[in-house]
Amino acid sequence: MLKVGRLADYGVLILHHLGRMRPARLAMDSIAEITHLPLPTVRKVMKYLVDAELVISKRGPNGGYQLARPPAQVSLAEAIAAVEGPLTLTECCAARSTCEIHDRCDLADRWPGVNAIVVKVLERTSLADLDRFGRHEPHVPPPLRELMAPIRHL
Amino acid sequence: MLKVGRLADYGVLILHHLGRMRPARLAMDSIAEITHLPLPTVRKVMKYLVDAELVISKRGPNGGYQLARPPAQVSLAEAIAAVEGPLTLTECCAARSTCEIHDRCDLADRWPGVNAIVVKVLERTSLADLDRFGRHEPHVPPPLRELMAPIRHL
DNA sequence: AAATTGTATACCTGGTTAGTATTGAATGCG
DNA sequence: CGCATTCAATACTAACCAGGTATACAATTT
Ligand code: SF4
Ligand code: SF4
Numbered sequence: 001m002l003k004v005g006r007l008a009d010y011g012v013l014i015l016h017h018l019g020r021m022r023p024a025r026l027a028m029d030s031i032a033e034i035t036h037l038p039l040p041t042v043r044k045v046m047k048y049l050v051d052a053e054l055v056i057s058k059r060g061p062n063g064g065y066q067l068a069r070p071p072a073q074v075s076l077a078e079a080i081a082a083v084e085g086p087l088t089l090t091e092c093c094a095a096r097s098t099c100e101i102h103d104r105c106d107l108a109d110r111w112p113g114v115n116a117i118v119v120k121v122l123e124r125t126s127l128a129d130l131d132r133f134g135r136h137e138p139h140v141p142p143p144l145r146e147l148m149a150p151i152r153h154l
Numbered sequence: 155m156l157k158v159g160r161l162a163d164y165g166v167l168i169l170h171h172l173g174r175m176r177p178a179r180l181a182m183d184s185i186a187e188i189t190h191l192p193l194p195t196v197r198k199v200m201k202y203l204v205d206a207e208l209v210i211s212k213r214g215p216n217g218g219y220q221l222a223r224p225p226a227q228v229s230l231a232e233a234i235a236a237v238e239g240p241l242t243l244t245e246c247c248a249a250r251s252t253c254e255i256h257d258r259c260d261l262a263d264r265w266p267g268v269n270a271i272v273v274k275v276l277e278r279t280s281l282a283d284l285d286r287f288g289r290h291e292p293h294v295p296p297p298l299r300e301l302m303a304p305i306r307h308l
Numbered sequence: 309a310a311a312t313t314g315t316a317t318a319c320c321t322g323g324t325t326a327g328t329a330t331t332g333a334a335t336g337c338g
Numbered sequence: 339c340g341c342a343t344t345c346a347a348t349a350c351t352a353a354c355c356a357g358g359t360a361t362a363c364a365a366t367t368t
Binding site: 309310311312313314315316317318319320321322323324325326327328329330331332333334335336337338 | 339340341342343344345346347348349350351352353354355356357358359360361362363364365366367368
């Protein structure tokens with residue numbers, strides 16, 4: 001578990017492809033095609049990405065979407081947050097916690113610390129970095145190399 | 155988002171309290187009381203924790219639950235996994251991916267790398283470490299101190 | 309045997325997520 | 339101008355699953 005929603009996952013995938021094409025524009029149809037995602041779903045995701053200003057849209061003939069910034073300057077954290085909202089491991093990590101127990105819970109002020117670290121990792125991983133990961137011999141991208149140093153043994 | 159399920163959250167909370175009491179035993183009623191969780195919910199969670207061998211149970215009068223190991227030797231990753239199963243950010247991080255697109259998706263072999271790093275962070279944070287986190291001036295526990303060194307500025 | 313305490317199973321149900329359909333608005337072109 | 343192209347906005351539906359509950363059972367101690 002510890003899931004990232006499907007739509008957010010799709011968002012990252014789309015951004016990845018837009019990054020590969022940049023600075024060219026891609027129409028929604030094309031995006032649906034190269035990502036193998038159903039077109040109506042792409043529509044929904046694009047709205048989030050535009051609202052978050054991660055992509056720039058242009059209408060009319062020869063319109064489409066374009067990644068707003070170079071892939072190296074778009075973090076996974078931003079991408080996920082664009083679709084799913086603020087990254088919060090637990091309820092009490094949110095700005096306004098809605099947890100019933102909150103004031104009586106010992107951990108209410110502990111989780112945010114853990115959350116911060118996890119988010120930090122995601123903030124330090126850009127779309128460009130993502131390209132360098134591989135399943136079997138995972139390449140650790142430069143921004144994370146220092147972070148990983150003590151645990152390189154796996 | 156990037157949520158940890160509520161039940162897993164409860165699991166950690168329960169383990170935290172068991173840790174504080176160790177090596178004393180705590181009956182389910184008592185656990186429900188000090189955690190402020192509904193008793194039937196506690197029942198369900200305990201089953202997971204016992205199955206994962208994180209806690210030891212004893213029946214009969216003066217029975218209850220006991221943390222199997224010192225808090226410093228129980229990681230958040232274990233705790234969460236005990237309740238929710240393997241930690242997988244996306245479908246393609248699981249042992250058997252069920253994602254429709256998987257073989258045609260550019261990122262199918264990239265996510266596992268990211269996943270590994272996040273999991274590593276959670277593996278390096280123990281219940282004991284958790285006690286040292288605070289909301290406003292979060293204390294970084296020793297095992298993570300090295301990891302955090304480059305990003306201490308927040 | 310009786311009291312205490314955990315175990316197992318089965319069920320319900322509300323909310324969220326993923327996915328779809330429809331209609332509308334902006335842009336560019338000839 | 340008016341038409342083709344393309345994105346925007348809204349509203350809806352369906353499926354699923356996490357969270358929560360109830361009940362009956364088994365083990366241990368005294
Ligand atoms: S307050 Fe306690 S119970 Fe509520 S979300 Fe935070 S940790 Fe979980
Ligand atoms: S394969 Fe591609 S789409 Fe399927 S889960 Fe992994 S990343 Fe998301």
